[in-house]
Amino acid sequence: MNSESYISVFDMLKVGIGPSSSHTLGPWQAARKFIQSLTKQPLGTLLEIQVHIYGSLALTGKGHASDKAILLGLSGLDPATSELARIQDIAARHEIELQISESTFCFSLLKNLHFHPDTQLPFHPNGMRMLAVGREETWEQVYYSIGGGFVVQENEVHSSHSQKVPFPCNNSTDLLKACLQAGCSISELVWQNECALRSEEEIQHGLQHLWQVMKESAYVGCHTEGILPGGLQVKRRAAALNKQLLRNHSYTHADEWLEAMKEGRDFRKVLTRISCLAMAVNEVNASMGRIVTAPTNGSAGVLPAVIIYYWCFSGQTASIEDVYRFLLTAAEIGKYFKRGATISAAAGGCQAEIGVSSSMAAAGLTECLGGSPQQVLMAAEIAAEHHLGLTCDPIGGLVQIPCIERNSMGAIKAVTAAMIALESTPSNAKVSLDEVIKTMKETAEHMNSRFKETSQGGLATNVSVNLPEC
Numbered sequence: 406m407n408s409e410s411y412i413s414v415f416d417m418l419k420v421g422i423g424p425s426s427s428h429t430l431g432p433w434q435a436a437r438k439f440i441q442s443l444t445k446q447p448l449g450t451l452l453e454i455q456v457h458i459y460g461s462l463a464l465t466g467k468g469h470a471s472d473k474a475i476l477l478g479l480s481g482l483d484p485a486t487s488e489l490a491r492i493q494d495i496a497a498r499h500e501i502e503l504q505i506s507e508s509t510f511c512f513s514l515l516k517n518l519h520f521h522p523d524t525q526l527p528f529h530p531n532g533m534r535m536l537a538v539g540r541e542e543t544w545e546q547v548y549y550s551i552g553g554g555f556v557v558q559e560n561e562v563h564s565s566h567s568q569k570v571p572f573p574c575n576n577s578t579d580l581l582k583a584c585l586q587a588g589c590s591i592s593e594l595v596w597q598n599e600c601a602l603r604s605e606e607e608i609q610h611g612l613q614h615l616w617q618v619m620k621e622s623a624y625v626g627c628h629t630e631g632i633l634p635g636g637l638q639v640k641r642r643a644a645a646l647n648k649q650l651l652r653n654h655s656y657t658h659a660d661e662w663l664e665a666m667k668e669g670r671d672f673r674k675v676l677t678r679i680s681c682l683a684m685a686v687n688e689v690n691a692s693m694g695r696i697v698t699a700p701t702n703g704s705a706g707v708l709p710a711v712i713i714y715y716w717c718f719s720g721q722t723a724s725i726e727d728v729y730r731f732l733l734t735a736a737e738i739g740k741y742f743k744r745g746a747t748i749s750a751a752a753g754g755c756q757a758e759i760g761v762s763s764s765m766a767a768a769g770l771t772e773c774l775g776g777s778p779q780q781v782l783m784a785a786e787i788a789a790e791h792h793l794g795l796t797c798d799p800i801g802g803l804v805q806i807p808c809i810e811r812n813s814m815g816a817i818k819a820v821t822a823a824m825i826a827l828e829s830t831p832s833n834a835k836v837s838l839d840e841v842i843k844t845m846k847e848t849a850e851h852m853n854s855r856f857k858e859t860s861q862g863g864l865a866t867n868v869s870v871n872l873p874e875c
């Protein structure tokens with residue numbers, strides 16, 4: 406086991422801005438890193454900044470707002486904390502003025518951002534080359550957006566922490582062994598690992614914040630009507646569904662709304678509610694709203710929908726500690742997919758996004774419902790297994806169709822997987838989570854690139870749409 410590369414729950418789950426983790430957050434963070442790197446270079450007078458984007462980023466970058474994200478990153482804004490109004494203001498522009506050391510110049514999307522759809526950099530399909538052209542010399546950096554908002558440079562595998570943790574686990578076999586030896590649940594074990602990185606108060610505060618953002622994104626999505634941006638004319642549906650489900654209730658904020666939801670637990674209503682919640686969050690994501698990347702933006706609706714399902718409909722008195730357990734468990738599972746397969750749709754299609762989020766949510770729910778570590782891993786395995794081979798073919802390169810409904814499907818499958826696992830004897834299971842992750846990796850490698858976030862196949866080519874020129 407390599408204890409040098411611990412991935413924290415706060416790496417797997419982070420506050421982000423839609424619509425895409427790999428195509429929006431990744432380029433955003435890369436541009437921020439690039440700007441920060443310039444402060445350390447003796448470049449003298451700068452003449453211009455050039456950004457080149459390749460492969461999947463170039464093919465679906467317009468629909469996924471990669472261009473806007475680069476402007477935002479060059480402006481130095483933080484996607485987790487910057488005000489939404491400021492973000493939207495910059496995102497609406499086509500150019501910005503940059504001041505770097507003694508130089509002031511304009512970065513224009515038309516003149517300085519170059520798309521290379523036919524070229525793929527060798528390390529990953531989402532490559533970016535950024536250049537600061539000075540009078541005397543040029544500074545160049547190459548970045549890769551490898552999914553979930555993670556950005557690396559060549560040969561870096563992923564962002565990780567160098568601190569030693571008490572239970573370093575590279576896969577679910579390690580995890581189960583460690584839980585059995587320590588006599589603890591998965592969330593207890595992850596908690597102890599996280600404590601090696603930060604104080605208990607910081608962990609609680611961070612998890613509460615994630616829950617708050619998840620709740621808010623679901624609430625906003627359930628109360629916003631209209632048409633999503635991008636030109637596909639996709640009508641938001643979550644608000645109408647929410648209205649229909651809560652016809653006779655009044656409330657003024659998200660917590661009262663959750664209480665109102667607890668009434669009416671017949672199967673059809675609960676099923677509709679889970680779908681509504683997942684779509685609500687992804688509608689917010691599609692309109693450049695604030696969500697929790699879990700593990701990606703395209704799949705950001707799955708975890709909140711399943712946590713709220715647990716909160717409102719599980720029949721248990723849910724507490725904030727349950728939310729912690731859910732998030733710690735879900736993040737741990739997501740990390741094994743990141744290590745052993747991929748969470749990038751450009752590398753593995755939608756199985757790597759919705760498939761992984763569904764597996765994470767199934768694990769979190771099973772943990773909260775009292776499942777053993779074996780049952781938690783079984784639930785994660787079942788949810789992932791039934792997403793294998795799922796293609797990524799977003800129409801018009803926008804994270805809307807099939808993405809928004811797909812979040813509902815991922816959430817429902819997560820609940821089903823948890824219920825099956827809780828009623829099963831895991832020792833009878835024939836397929837392990839590690840085997841499914843290995844299968845996802847192989848499936849991703851053999852999948853045609855048309856189905857890996859390029860919008861060159863599937864629904865993206867069979868459904869005719871007329872998008873306005875940007």
Ligand code: SF4
Nearest residue numbers: 703750755758797808
């Ligand atoms: S089809 Fe799936 S993987 Fe592709 S953009 Fe949509 S949600 Fe993401």
